[in-house]
Amino acid sequence: MRTDSPTFAELGVRDEIVKALGEAGIERTFAIQELTLPIALAGDDVIGQARTGTGKTLGFGVPLLHRLDTPGDGTPQALVVVPTRELCLQVTHDLTAAAKHLGVRVAAIYGGIPYERQIAQLRKGVDVVIGTPGRLLDLAEQRHLVLGKVGMLVLDEADEMLDLGFLPDIERILTMVPDQRQTMLFSATMPGPIITLARTFLKQPTHIRAEENDAGQTHERTKQFVYRAHSMDKPEMLARVLQARDRGLSMIFARTKRTAQKVADDLTERGFAAAAVHGDLGQGAREKALRAFRSGKVDVLVATDVAARGIDIDDVTHVINYQCPEDEKTYVHRIGRTGRAGREGVAVTFVDWDETTRWKSVSDLLNLGQPDPVETYSTSDHLFEDLGIPSGSTGRLPLSHRTRAGLDAEEEETLDNGKRKRRRRTGSKGATEQAAPEAASEESRPKRSRSRTRSRAGVPVPGEQPEAQAPAEAAEKPASDKPRRRRRRRTSAEQAAPSAD
Numbered sequence: 001m002r003t004d005s006p007t008f009a010e011l012g013v014r015d016e017i018v019k020a021l022g023e024a025g026i027e028r029t030f031a032i033q034e035l036t037l038p039i040a041l042a043g044d045d046v047i048g049q050a051r052t053g054t055g056k057t058l059g060f061g062v063p064l065l066h067r068l069d070t071p072g073d074g075t076p077q078a079l080v081v082v083p084t085r086e087l088c089l090q091v092t093h094d095l096t097a098a099a100k101h102l103g104v105r106v107a108a109i110y111g112g113i114p115y116e117r118q119i120a121q122l123r124k125g126v127d128v129v130i131g132t133p134g135r136l137l138d139l140a141e142q143r144h145l146v147l148g149k150v151g152m153l154v155l156d157e158a159d160e161m162l163d164l165g166f167l168p169d170i171e172r173i174l175t176m177v178p179d180q181r182q183t184m185l186f187s188a189t190m191p192g193p194i195i196t197l198a199r200t201f202l203k204q205p206t207h208i209r210a211e212e213n214d215a216g217q218t219h220e221r222t223k224q225f226v227y228r229a230h231s232m233d234k235p236e237m238l239a240r241v242l243q244a245r246d247r248g249l250s251m252i253f254a255r256t257k258r259t260a261q262k263v264a265d266d267l268t269e270r271g272f273a274a275a276a277v278h279g280d281l282g283q284g285a286r287e288k289a290l291r292a293f294r295s296g297k298v299d300v301l302v303a304t305d306v307a308a309r310g311i312d313i314d315d316v317t318h319v320i321n322y323q324c325p326e327d328e329k330t331y332v333h334r335i336g337r338t339g340r341a342g343r344e345g346v347a348v349t350f351v352d353w354d355e356t357t358r359w360k361s362v363s364d365l366l367n368l369g370q371p372d373p374v375e376t377y378s379t380s381d382h383l384f385e386d387l388g389i390p391s392g393s394t395g396r397l398p399l400s401h402r403t404r405a406g407l408d409a410e411e412e413e414t415l416d417n418g419k420r421k422r423r424r425r426t427g428s429k430g431a432t433e434q435a436a437p438e439a440a441s442e443e444s445r446p447k448r449s450r451s452r453t454r455s456r457a458g459v460p461v462p463g464e465q466p467e468a469q470a471p472a473e474a475a476e477k478p479a480s481d482k483p484r485r486r487r488r489r490r491t492s493a494e495q496a497a498p499s500a501d
Contacts, residue, residue, distance in 0.1 A: 003028075005028040005029050005030070005034055006034055008021055008026075008027070008028075008033075011029065011038060011041070013041070013062055014065075014102075016102045017062060017065055017066060017098055017101075020098050020100050020102075021098055024097055030055035030210075031050070031055075031210040032056055032059045032208070032210035033055050035210060036048050036059040039208070040184060043067065044204075044206060045202040045203050045205035046060075046184045046185070046205060047184075047185050047186075047202070047205045047208065048060065048185070048208050048210070049186075049187060049188070049189075049190055049208065050188065050209070050210035051188055051336065054210060056156070056186045057090075057091055059186065060080075060154045060156070060184045060186055061095045062098065064080070064128065064152050064154065064184075065128075067152060067182070068104060070102055070104060070127075072105075073125070074124070074125020074127075075148075075149045076127065076128065076129045076146065076147065077127050077128070077149060077150065077151055078128045078153075079128075079129050079131075079147065079150045079153050079173075079177065080128070080129070080153075080156060081131065081155050081170065082130065082157060083132065083133075083156075083157050083161040083164055083166060084132065084306055085110040085111065085112055085132060086277070086286070088109075088130055088132055089108060089110075091130050091156065092108040092130045095128060099128075104127045104128060105125060106127070107121050107126040107130070108130050109122075109131030109132070110135050111134055112282070112286075113284075115139070118135075118139065119139070119144050122144050133169035133173065134166075134169065136173060137169055137173065140176055147177050150181060151180075151181050152182045152183075152184075153177055153182070153183045154183075154185075155170065155186070155187075157187060158170075158185050158186070159189045159191055160187075160333075163329075164306075183202050183205070185197075185198050185202065185205070188332065188336075189329060221344045222335055222339035223344075223345070223347070224335065224368065224370075225346070225347070225348045226351060226359070226363075226373040226374075227350060227351065227376035228351050228352075228356070228373040229350040230377070233378050234322065234350055235266055235395070236378035236395045237378045237383070238263070238320065238322065239267070239395040239396065239397070240383065240384075240389050240393050240394075241320060241348055241383075241389070242267070242272060242320075243389055243390065243397065243401075244346070244387040244388055245389070245390075246388070248299065248317040249293065249313060249315055250301070250316065250320065251301050251303060251316055251318075251338070252303070252319075252320045252322050253302075253303060253305065253319070253321050253325070254304060254322045255304070255323045255326065256323075257278040257304055259322070260276050260302045260303060261276050261278065261280070263276075263322055264300075264302040268407075270396045270397060271396050271398075271401075271402050272300050272397050273297065273298040273299055273300060273402075274302060274407075275289035275292055275293060275298045275300070275302070275407045276289060276303070277289050277301060277304070278306075279304065285412060287412075288407070288410050288412040289407065291410055293313070294313060295410070297404060297405040297406060297409050298404060299404055302322075305326075305333075305334070313340075314340050315343070316338045316345065317345060317346060318346045319337050319347045319348070320347075320348045320349075321334055321335075321347070321348065321349040322350055323355075324362075325349075326358070327362065328361070331349075331362050331366065332366070346387070348387070349373075351373045356372075356373075378395070
């Protein structure tokens with residue numbers, strides 16, 4: 001942000017929005033916002049391209065809120081489509097904060113939680129819907145989500161939706177909204193299919209690129225360190241890196257869900273306040289981890305690549321690639337979690353011996369100049385010098401530094417409102433209706449009386465009297481009732497004897 005950048009008020013944004021942004025400490029625009037707002041506020045289609053962490057959310061969010069009709073009639077006027085749940089919640093948070101003086105109703109529609117709460121919110125009426133493609137399509141096809149009055153459509157992180165296979169769903173959503181609309185497409189990269197999509201569904205869009213054509217895809221303010229590390233030494237290296245000088249909130253990225261959870265558990269055992277976010281966790285557990293990370297109860301968040309697009313926290317100081325990213329785009333979005341909003345950051349990448357070819361490709365495509373990482377171990381002097389790790393640091397966090405409350409201090413929200421009911425498996429509707437009275441009368445049924453006769457090898461023992469379990473009930477039993485026939489078992493002697501046949 002330049003000191004002479006125009007303010008939102010100077011660009012003609014509504015006073016209510018300017019006031020809300022000012023209360024959040026946002027007054028002047030970033031480059032992508034400065035270039036986008038004049039065009040988007042006029043209602044024209046826009047393609048916005050900028051590196052991650054440069055303010056794209058407000059680049060489309062402010063024009064969207066500015067052009068809303070307030071108060072609305074409860075039918076959605078604007079739709080924002082995002083690729084991940086985390087990004088959905090982040091965009092919802094940002095737009096809700098910017099619209100708090102407008103009286104605008106914003107709804108987050110995403111999968112992983114029950115439908116009932118989202119359906120109830122839509123029935124009450126909303127002005128802006130932010131959601132993931134799958135859940136949006138489900139509710140639209142069920143007629144709970146009405147898209148017939150959407151006048152503004154935003155596709156955020158379009159390239160990520162392409163990578164996740166959402167392009168057919170996006171095309172279906174685009175056919176459900178009116179043709180007369182404003183469409184804004186924002187993305188960090190512009191692959192061929194996204195350009196084709198833009199040409200098909202946007203009308204004379206203005207393509208805005210917020211940096212020079214020869215600018216690198218990574219932030220200049222992010223220091224990047226790459227080390228060749230052995231897989232068995234990575235946990236020790238990671239523990240020492242997390243004790244680096246001036247380290248604040250940190251994110252660790254792994255390729256697999258199992259590795260992410262394993263790293264988080266190992267760090268917790270070593271004394272670090274760590275939490276994990278990956279697909280094997282329920283939505284409540286994922287939101288709990290993110291809330292704890294934002295509030296500072298945990299300062300280490302271990303995540304898979306899907307979460308790299310949805311976590312927008314300005315004060316992340318370190319990003320650590322525990323496993324080498326698959327390609328250059330993944331690397332860009334991983335380390336884009338730090339060095340945001342003009343701040344400085346540190347990115348550390350561990351490259352195992354079997355990942356050298358993959359890393360060389362990433363380095364060459366991004367012009368990083370580090371195709372051959374230096375061989376590094378947890379005791380290497382250059383590791384301590386590069387990151388400012390105190391000498392004598394071990395693989396465990398000192399007790400004096402364990403000041404975070406931890407993940408357990410954050411309560412997990414019950415997303416289903418605690419209304420889970422046990423269902424009885426029955427073969428018919430009538431059986432279901434009769435299940436409750438039958439269960440209620442279970443205790444009122446008389447107990448069966450049984451008598452026990454002691455026997456040896458199947459022969460009753462002479463002189464033994466039967467033992468009555470319920471003598472009172474036996475006395476009331478009619479004399480005409482015959483005792484239950486006892487099943488006869490063959491004795492060992494009978495089994496050993498040869499048969500007559």
